[in-house]
Amino acid sequence: MNNKNIQQNIKEKLNNNDLIITKADKNAGLVILNKNLYIEQTLRFFEDNNIKELKNNPMLSYNGKLTPTLKNCLPTLQKLLATINKHTIKEKNPRIPVLYSMIKLHKPDKKNYFQLEEEDVENIISLIKLITKQNFFAFWDKLYIMANGLPMGSSLSGVLADIYMDFIEKQIMIIPLSEFIVFWRRYVDDVFCIWSGNEKDLDSFLEILNSQFNVKFTLEKAIDNTINFLDLRIQLKLDETYNFEFDIYRKPTSTDVILFLMTLIILHI
Template sequence: VISTTNAPHSRSSRWAAGILSGCVGLISDAHIRNTRDFTEKVRKSKAKGRLLSLDIKSLYPNVPVDEAIEVVRTYSTGPNPTFKNFPISPEIFCELLGGIMSFNQFTFNGNFYRQITGAPMGCSLSSILANIYLEHFETFLLNDIPVDMRPTLWLRYVDDILCCFEDMSKFDTFLDLLNGIRPSIQFTYELSRAEKVLDGSPDLPTNVIESLPFLELNIMRLDSGDFIFSIYRKPCHAGNYIHAYSYQPLPQKRTVIRNMFLRAYRYCAPQFLKEEELRIQQDFLQLGYTSKFLEECRASAHKGRRNELKRDNLLFLQELPFAENTTIVE
């Protein structure tokens, strides 16, 4: 990772990143903003086929920076540009991007080096340009793949992609075609695994036919076609959070624990919620926190989730003055 802290271009990089970050997600609907956005899109998809995840090998060192900047230029110019409201002309802005991304020299053991391919990790622009390039990649370059081989679902968070593929007999061919589009952009995959029937509440669908870990969640498809979620932890997870006796402000410790419970209330299916609560309590009890403190954090998170649901269900009414010969169109 090349650190750009206090580098000559660090301020201009942050300025450009602030402008360009608003363009992420404008090219492709497959872009995932956060976990909530992801779960909503998965639930609405009703996609058929087997779940699998794709991962791009070493994305940042392999992003074609010049092509990514050219994508920015393409979408910010023309009669109807997708990227708008740049404070300077798009051409000058793209020249600035090129200058920033080429300034990636560093020293190691007394020797000077320069990264000549890809986007330097540590630069605030790298993730944004990578996202924009991949949006172009998945929107247009995937069109070169035959329709009968395309996935029925394609959702991407940076370099992690969730797919549904209906005809698995054609998946190997699809993967070869995908890896052949851009030699530097190579994909690996992980297939979902079959699950047994869950013992849940009788008023809930419990027949899980497959599951797949993706980001921080375990995605499960029911035999009804619906999706449910639980919190996913890697096998190496050791519960190493902030210790109760660490030299950290108490509000920070409380926020960490509260957000762990809040995440569970937001995304866990009811049949997994109690288990997740116990897991969180167990992890933090081992770190020296009291049961009373943990219960206060849990209650605060539960109240916060109830308030979120109330806000989501609010109906906003706007009073409009009467005007003759006027029709309101949605």
């Protein structure tokens, strides 16, 4: 049986059983699941994150704002990248982004210097505002818009999210009960914290965090003075030293997939 027949057989089995194939989060492989469950879970995510269905296509209105904004900001963009011009900066036939859900299987040297004028700063702010308004997408033949948060899939969203997290961390250090924070370090959206208060104070502190900021904080407490953080297992030694011991941690869903030595790798990406 050739590859074409195999693909056709797989497609028929998926269609006949109302199944769908999608990616797992963080490159953990592929997942096959019921199509209705896939849609139901995605729509529940929309509901939990204030994502609203749209009745009209917003692309025409968005393009109407995009063209004059890019024209005004072109001199600033050319300072960042000299090869940019009015013909290459805009996609000729833009389409609405199509969303697909990824299944979460785990728990949760060269520098360029240039001078920016006040007008450049205003242009960059205009561009950022425009990019964050491209927060609409299509899912299962319907259009949706995110009422809160940043556009999913945008290369700028991660940077803006990190800036926002840095901002709220400064606020966290002055809210009630923050005096019990002995140590606080964050990597993207994971925080390692050492708390000197009791568990009741810690639970109250979590409630304050979730009531004051538009970010959902969850809490995982150490068991037997040991906690897993990123790829580390960290243990606090309850002796006269109070030192930490570290070990490698692998999530239960880790595939341990590594690249073969002779795999083609594009080094400049």
